[in-house]
Amino acid sequence: MWPIIVTFIFTMLSGTPIVFVIGLASLIYMLISGLPLELIPQRMFVGVDQFVLMAVPFFMLAGNIMNYGGLTKRLIKFCNVIIGNVRGGLAYVNIFASMIFAGITGSATADTSSIGSILIPAMKEEGYSADFSAAVTAASSTIGGIIPPSIPFVIYAVTAGGVSVAGLFLGGIIPGILIGLFQMALVLFYSYKGKCPPAINKSRRLSLKEIHSECRDAILALIMPIIMIGGILSGIFTPTEASAVSCVYALVVSLFVYKEITISDLPKIILSSGLTTGACFMIVAVAAPFGWVLSAEMVPQKMANMILSLTDNPNVILLLIIMLLLFLGTFMETIAAIIVITPVLLPLAANLGLNPIHFGLIVCIGIYIGLITPPVGICLYIASTIAKISLEEISKAIIPFILLSVLVLLIVAYFPSAVLFIPNLFLR
Numbered sequence: 001m002w003p004i005i006v007t008f009i010f011t012m013l014s015g016t017p018i019v020f021v022i023g024l025a026s027l028i029y030m031l032i033s034g035l036p037l038e039l040i041p042q043r044m045f046v047g048v049d050q051f052v053l054m055a056v057p058f059f060m061l062a063g064n065i066m067n068y069g070g071l072t073k074r075l076i077k078f079c080n081v082i083i084g085n086v087r088g089g090l091a092y093v094n095i096f097a098s099m100i101f102a103g104i105t106g107s108a109t110a111d112t113s114s115i116g117s118i119l120i121p122a123m124k125e126e127g128y129s130a131d132f133s134a135a136v137t138a139a140s141s142t143i144g145g146i147i148p149p150s151i152p153f154v155i156y157a158v159t160a161g162g163v164s165v166a167g168l169f170l171g172g173i174i175p176g177i178l179i180g181l182f183q184m185a186l187v188l189f190y191s192y193k194g195k196c197p198p199a200i201n202k203s204r205r206l207s208l209k210e211i212h213s214e215c216r217d218a219i220l221a222l223i224m225p226i227i228m229i230g231g232i233l234s235g236i237f238t239p240t241e242a243s244a245v246s247c248v249y250a251l252v253v254s255l256f257v258y259k260e261i262t263i264s265d266l267p268k269i270i271l272s273s274g275l276t277t278g279a280c281f282m283i284v285a286v287a288a289p290f291g292w293v294l295s296a297e298m299v300p301q302k303m304a305n306m307i308l309s310l311t312d313n314p315n316v317i318l319l320l321i322i323m324l325l326l327f328l329g330t331f332m333e334t335i336a337a338i339i340v341i342t343p344v345l346l347p348l349a350a351n352l353g354l355n356p357i358h359f360g361l362i363v364c365i366g367i368y369i370g371l372i373t374p375p376v377g378i379c380l381y382i383a384s385t386i387a388k389i390s391l392e393e394i395s396k397a398i399i400p401f402i403l404l405s406v407l408v409l410l411i412v413a414y415f416p417s418a419v420l421f422i423p424n425l426f427l428r
Helices: 002-011 018-033 037-046 051-068 073-081 087-103 107-128 130-145 151-160 165-171 173-192 210-232 237-255 263-296 299-310 313-329 334-352 357-373 379-386 391-414 417-426
Strands: none
Touching: 002 130, 002 165, 018 037, 018 263, 037 073, 037 173, 037 263, 051 073, 051 151, 051 237, 051 263, 073 087, 073 107, 073 237, 073 391, 087 107, 087 130, 087 173, 087 210, 107 130, 107 313, 107 379, 130 151, 130 173, 130 334, 130 357, 130 379, 130 391, 151 165, 151 237, 151 299, 151 357, 165 173, 165 210, 165 237, 165 357, 165 417, 173 391, 173 417, 210 237, 263 334, 299 313, 299 334, 313 334, 313 391, 334 357, 357 379, 357 417, 379 391, 391 417
């Protein structure tokens, strides 16, 4: 097992793409153990041959159609009408728009790039500092993987085996809302301290006609998450089917109502979504034989025994798990981290008596915080690039937002009834 561990750590620290890190570790194990190499492609196929994984490309495609089709900018205009006319208004708009956008795409990187490309320049123009503008955008984008639909929840459900995707979706509602509210509270604090500029149009009250016009223009985008979540809760369609419905809905609205895209735009939209999906599925595929290797070497059981040898206090064990998740999220790609660590920690979670849905929320939120944690956080890179600042600048500004996200993670971990009452209510 040691050659595999050394290979994994060395290749990861050398900057090798994670898909090759995981694949090479599995290959070395097969060679050392004398097992047939045919096992690798067989396990790779089994890893991606999951119906629920079809939700991933559909949600990504829906997000891209929204961006090209004008739904995203209409959501932002709507949020600006609702809460943009106060001190720090655009920061509130950024967070509120991310909460709504999260209910459609399920992706933090899509949130950062689409909302950030519109709001970061607008915030800088209105007098916000570039580092604060980028930090708010990156931090609020993590809500995209928590409020349903959520791609990380789909990946966890597949990896854990037999966990309800609908239950995870419903369980993510409260944590996502809490993160958004806590971030708004931080913006309010900064506003009182004078760190947020007053709204440019504060002196001009919007007429009812203007408010009605913006709300009417955004209504088709706003009801999209309602259709998806409502359809899942009512049993009309599964989460996977909901992802396909979201694509069809976004396409119809963009083509025939807003008319901001044409049939000729579809190839580039599909290609962009396909490239992102392909990268995601490659990680899922190579992680399948790696998970088989971990099981063969009884790594999950050994990890559980090691942690239990340190302490038998459930609260301390849970804290150690959270620290491990935050560490992994900082240095590993999100989907890869979920796939690698879930089978390792599941037996330990079972020993603690954790509900699989509750544990899934802890795993996904803990790792997802890594998207905004230096030095690897991909959302930091996207936001800092849009804002034209260095990674060091955004890293300083993001720290308070990271602490708030960790606080929400602790609430989720130690007060499960606060987040599980919705799944328990609808999935009895």
